[in-house]
Amino acid sequence: xxxxxxxxxxxxxxxxxxxxxxxxxxxxxxxxxxxxxxxxxxxxxxxxxxxxxxxxxxxxxxxxxxxxxxxxxxxxxxxxxxxxxxxxxxxxxxxxxxxxxxxxxxxxxxxxxxxxxxxxxxxxxxxxxxxxxxxxxxxxxxxx
Amino acid sequence: xxxxxxxxxxxxxxxxxxxxxxxxxxxxxxxxxxxxxxxxxxxxxxxxxxxxxxxxxxxxxxxxxxxxxxxxxxxxxxxxxxxxxxxxxxxxxxxxxxxxxxxxxxxxxxxxxxxxxxxxxxxxxxxxxxxxxxxxxxxxxxxx
DNA sequence: CTGGATCCGGTTTGATACTG
DNA sequence: CAGTATCAAACCGGATCCAG
Numbered sequence: 001x002x003x004x005x006x007x008x009x010x011x012x013x014x015x016x017x018x019x020x021x022x023x024x025x026x027x028x029x030x031x032x033x034x035x036x037x038x039x040x041x042x043x044x045x046x047x048x049x050x051x052x053x054x055x056x057x058x059x060x061x062x063x064x065x066x067x068x069x070x071x072x073x074x075x076x077x078x079x080x081x082x083x084x085x086x087x088x089x090x091x092x093x094x095x096x097x098x099x100x101x102x103x104x105x106x107x108x109x110x111x112x113x114x115x116x117x118x119x120x121x122x123x124x125x126x127x128x129x130x131x132x133x134x135x136x137x138x139x140x141x142x143x144x
Numbered sequence: 145x146x147x148x149x150x151x152x153x154x155x156x157x158x159x160x161x162x163x164x165x166x167x168x169x170x171x172x173x174x175x176x177x178x179x180x181x182x183x184x185x186x187x188x189x190x191x192x193x194x195x196x197x198x199x200x201x202x203x204x205x206x207x208x209x210x211x212x213x214x215x216x217x218x219x220x221x222x223x224x225x226x227x228x229x230x231x232x233x234x235x236x237x238x239x240x241x242x243x244x245x246x247x248x249x250x251x252x253x254x255x256x257x258x259x260x261x262x263x264x265x266x267x268x269x270x271x272x273x274x275x276x277x278x279x280x281x282x283x284x285x286x287x288x
Numbered sequence: 289c290t291g292g293a294t295c296c297g298g299t300t301t302g303a304t305a306c307t308g
Numbered sequence: 309c310a311g312t313a314t315c316a317a318a319c320c321g322g323a324t325c326c327a328g
């Protein structure tokens with residue numbers, strides 16, 4: 001391991017490494033996992049599956065809320081690939097597919113739990129902060 | 145503007161509400177907060193600021209890693225609006241702006257901590273799951 | 289009929305160039 | 309140094325279409 005500092009991108013903005021001897025492989029992998037998991041739909045689906053247990057595709061979509069089929073499919077695929085959910089297809093007519101959290105998926109759900117609690121605890125403080133920020137900026141109607 | 149819904153056919157996919165009497169305002173707000181916070185860059189910036197304390201814009205960009213200026217700016221703005229960081233501008237000739245986590249921001253960082261631990265704990269299991277999934281899928285679905 | 293794959297249009301992100 | 313401006317690329321949502 002010598003001089004692996006080869007800049008992956010030529011532009012000088014990011015990609016600078018700190019001088020810390022962190023294992024780059026593990027670092028990158030953990031970062032990648034965070035990138036895959038720190039996603040709105042992933043969290044929402046995880047939460048829904050945790051709350052209701054095994055669910056079918058359409059039912060899951062309804063319970064999650066405003067999610068498109070495409071994102072539901074895509075997110076579930078990635079979660080399946082990462083070992084967070086198992087996908088079971090019953091070869092019947094009409095099709096029946098159900099999704100269940102794996103042990104690891106439940107673990108992630110538990111880990112995210114504190115974030116949900118944080119959100120519920122601080123929601124009004126966040127709203128105040130948003131209002132104050134909007135006022136400070138003059139015109140920034142962040143209404144969704 | 146009445147009656148114009150269902151133009152060809154209001155598609156029945158999402159937007160269904162569960163019959164549960166959950167406070168819709170709070171529900172939507174918490175969901176919105178999760179949507180804002182469950183973001184790759186938000187988590188990464190949060191982690192970096194938590195680890196290194198108050199930092200300047202460029203330094204933060206370097207430490208976070210492969211992030212573009214635009215996303216760094218944008219994410220920091222939203223975090224500021226949500227009250228997660230404070231942005232302090234020193235009116236000096238080379239501009240000097242530094243970012244610091246607020247109390248609430250540190251709270252969110254602590255909440256995310258368990259997710260980082262989860263990622264570090266299960267990284268090899270995830271890798272295995274990914275490999276297994278790729279092998280399972282990769283061979284079968286090769287089409288034209 | 290359910291699950292999901294595909295095409296199209298709008299939005300978001302990324303990479304570069306430029307400014308105070 | 310700390311951003312904006314700008315254009316291309318990737319992504320997301322919605323609708324349609326398809327397979328079992």
